[in-house]
Amino acid sequence: MSISRLRFTAVAVAAIAVVVTAATNASARTLPSRTAPPRAAKTWEVKMITQDGKQLFEPAELTIQAGDTVKWLAVSGSHNVGFWADSVPAGAVELLRKAMPDTIAPLLGVRKPIKGDSYVVVFSGMPKGLYKYYCKPHLNKMMVAQLTIK
Numbered sequence: 270m271s272i273s274r275l276r277f278t279a280v281a282v283a284a285i286a287v288v289v290t291a292a293t294n295a296s297a298r299t300l301p302s303r304t305a306p307p308r309a310a311k312t313w314e315v316k317m318i319t320q321d322g323k324q325l326f327e328p329a330e331l332t333i334q335a336g337d338t339v340k341w342l343a344v345s346g347s348h349n350v351g352f353w354a355d356s357v358p359a360g361a362v363e364l365l366r367k368a369m370p371d372t373i374a375p376l377l378g379v380r381k382p383i384k385g386d387s388y389v390v391v392f393s394g395m396p397k398g399l400y401k402y403y404c405k406p407h408l409n410k411m412m413v414a415q416l417t418i419k
């Protein structure tokens with residue numbers, strides 16, 4: 270074998286070693302996210318506010334995980350929480366109907382006029398996706414918001 274042929278072989282072996290090392294590192298990097306344990310369920314707070322002539326949910330967009338709880342807290346004004354049956358993921362309506370306490374209509378909770386009161390829903394076993402909701406008394410003022418279960 271000539272010197273140049275030996276050099277070529279050495280370079281080729283080194284190149285293969287680099288590729289194998291890179292591939293091993295890549296799989297090592299992605300491993301933790303695949304094996305990460307599910308976190309404990311959380312409780313999130315969404316404020317229901319009337320302020321300066323406006324009515325709003327704060328935050329208006331929230332991302333949670335299935336099993337989490339959302340507590341809508343009355344801060345000012347009188348509000349409620351309602352979901353649109355056609356604006357939640359497939360299969361969510363029946364689960365949501367069972368999970369919502371004190372409803373005055375399908376998927377519509379009672380009003381909470383007293384500061385400090387809250388309306389609480391546990392999103393246990395709910396399908397992933399987008400859940401749009403509203404406050405019935407202030408729907409004409411666009412008091413709307415959304416939850417994402419990821």
Ligand SMILES: [Cu+2]
Binds near residue numbers: 325412
């Ligand atoms: Cu409202």
